[in-house]
Structure formats: structure tokens, C-alpha cells
Amino acid sequence: MSAEKRPVLKLQLSFVDKGLEALGLLLLLTGWTYLVLAYSKLPESIPTHFSISGKPNAFGHKSDLYNLMTVATALYLLLTIANLFPQYFNYLRSITAENARRQYTIATRILRYLKVMIVFIFVALVWITARY
Template identity: 25%
Template sequence: MSNPYRPELKLSKTKLERIFDLVGIGVFLLSLIFALINWPQLPDKIPGHFNALGEVDRWGSKYEIIILPIIGLFIFTLMTFFEKAPHMHNYPKRLNESNVEQFYLNSRMILNMTKNSCLIIFGLLIVQVIRVAKGEIESLGGWVSSNVPFTSIYSVNFRFI
């Protein structure tokens, strides 16, 4: 089996990628600020897990909320690394010199949208967990179970519309 054609190209971020980064990072940072502001008012027990309907099915220590930003930052870091290395992504055999740049841009855009969608979802989840813990709302509602698959499908199909 021969080595596939995978040149390392230096492609600058598109305007749309920069906008998505700004929105994703902005929502995530705002949720962290919200968490820090509300930390003193949080009860000792906060929601630790939700079922598919968004109802709390396990309560845990308020320190468990720290897991969400850690996972969000890990996903952000890992996806940012792969976003900067489109030559490492998987491509069809029809990749060649004439279309490599467009393939790289499309692949990077999908990864960028997925990365920022994850940041937004984790940011909203942090806010909602705090709101449930403080008694402002009773559950997450159905938005998590309906929006996570939608966001994943949308980010992949966005480039083909």
C-alpha cells in the first residue's frame, strides 16, 4: 500500500472559523464566570447526573461541577490540535493536488464547528446544572437529548449545504 497524498499546508483560519471560535470560547468563558459568581450560593449537593428527559437521577458534591469545565477544556485542546493538522485527517482516495486545499478547509471547518458546539453545550450544561442546584428550574428539559444529536448532524452537513 502506498503512502496517501497528504501535504502539510499552512492555511489561515477563515473568517467563519474565527467567528465560531469567538462564540464557542465566549459562551464557555461566560459559563465559567457564572459558575464562579454562583459558587458561594451553591448547596453542598448538586445534580451529578441526568436521565434522557433531563431529570436529575443522581445528586453529588458541588465539587463535581468542576468535571464539566475540565472535560470541555480537554475536548477543546484535543480538537484544536487536530484542527491545526488537517493533513492527519481521513480523506477519500480522490484527494490530489488540485483539491487538497478545499478538502483540508472542509475537514477543518467540520472539526471547528464540532469543537465549538461542544464548548457551547458544556457551557450551557454548567449553567443549567447550577440553576437546577439552586432550585431555579427542576430539570434540564429535553434540550440536551434533542440538541446534541442535532448539533452533531448540523456541523457535518453545514459544509454540504
Template identity: 35%
Template sequence: MNTLMPTSPRPTRTTTAGPVTRLLRWLGLLGALAITAWILVTYPGLPETIPTHFDITGTADAWGSKTSILVLGGVMMLLSAGLALLSTKPRAFNYPLVVTEHNAQAIYREGERMMVWLLLSMQLIYVSLVRSVLLAGDGGVLLILGMAAMLGSVVVGIVRLVRAGR
């Protein structure tokens, strides 16, 4: 028998997100909307062929139709909305520890926080990709910051989850 899988439903969530977590979630969603709006405003003036991939130095090394940036915007909006929605359902997450009546609320709170920080770090990655396309490869630093923030969100989130589970 797998001792990590609960044999009965997890405890119900009785707490709500704190004001900072709610604010950060909304900022993540508004950031995604703002970046997508930037795409839509600049789209008519884009050339028919735009850079779609960059090498490690930030030089474009693949090109495609300008509609590819609309695909990027659509995918990132779906991911952002999905992650924001998912962050409100921490009871459904797959945790690396056993959730009990004693630790459930603390674990749910930390799981939600981790997802909200992932949402925010994803916006850094999104803006870096859009900057690279629209401003000719000017998004490298933001991409590195976004990836570091995403990794940090996961590492710090897991540490906090484990501590909450004690």
C-alpha cells in the first residue's frame, strides 16, 4: 500500500487566502493582460516575418509569421488564467507529504502561495519573450530573472510546504 496517497478525502479548506496573496494573484493576471494588450496594440505595425527563436546571445536564429506572437499571447493568457484558478484550489494539489487534519490548512496556504509566485515569475518570462520579439532581442535579462524566480518559487515553496507539514 502506498502510504503517500491518502486513503480518504483530504480535509476541507477552512482558511482563505491572505490579502497579499490575493493581490499578487491579481497582479499576475493583470500583468498577463497588459503584456497581451501590448502585443495586440503593436501587432498591426509588425512586419509579416518576425523572430520566433533566439540563441543564447539574444540573436534571432529562427523566423516565422507575425501570427506566431498571437499564439504566444493566447497560450500565455491560458496558462496564466489556469495557474491563477488552480492557485485557488490548493486542496487538489499533489503534495510531497501526507495531508492530515493537523497540517492541512498550513499546507494549503503554502501550496497556494507557491502557485501565485509561479504565476508572477511566469509573467517575467512572458514579458521577456515579447520584448525579444517586439524590441529585437531585448529580453534576455528578464528571461534569466524569470527562470531564476520560477526555480526559486518552487524550491522555496517546497521547503515551506515541508515545514508546514510538520
């Protein structure tokens, strides 16, 4: 990080930001709920890797699905915490008092989109694997 002193701001969440936060949390809770409800119905051995043609070529215990959801939850929490400190992000422009709010808002919104996409991918992996 450069030696410049960046302003520390408390950003107000817009409607879009609140919606993204709610969507990410809803996806995460949906993934956990689905896993807990479907777990007893799953076979002991589930596919853990698929070939390019979509055929499973590696198998593992069904408890491996909990690992996927745990990683999704950990990433969700880490990105949520990181979003609290936008003054430490890397930016293409120098951050000044005049542009800090806009730059921080853009950066934190990008992280919110990323958080939703990551959780969606992990939940989709759990769902696809459980349904196979």
C-alpha cells in the first residue's frame, strides 16, 4: 500500500447494496438448509469430480458436501469483513477526500456482487452433486 493517508468513511448502504447483502445471505441459508434436509437421503458415496463430458470420475463421502458449504460460509464472512475496510483496497486512482465516497462505494459493491456469485456457485455445486 502506498504511504498516502486515505479517508475512513462510514458508507450508507443503498437499496441495491441491501438487496445484494440479503441475496447473499438468503443463498447461503438456502444452501445450508438444503444440505441438512437432503443429507439423510444421500448415498454414502457421492461424486466429487466430474470429467469434461459431465461424468463423475472421483467419489467421496457425502460429508464432503459440508466442506463445500463451510468454505462458502468462510468466504462469505471474509468478504463481509473485508467490505468494512474499503480504505485498504487497491485502487487505480489516488483516493482523495473528494472521490473517496464514490470509489469506496464502487469497490464495496463489486465485493458484494462477488460474494453473491461465490455463494451461488458453491450452493449450485452442492445441489448438482446431491442431485446426481
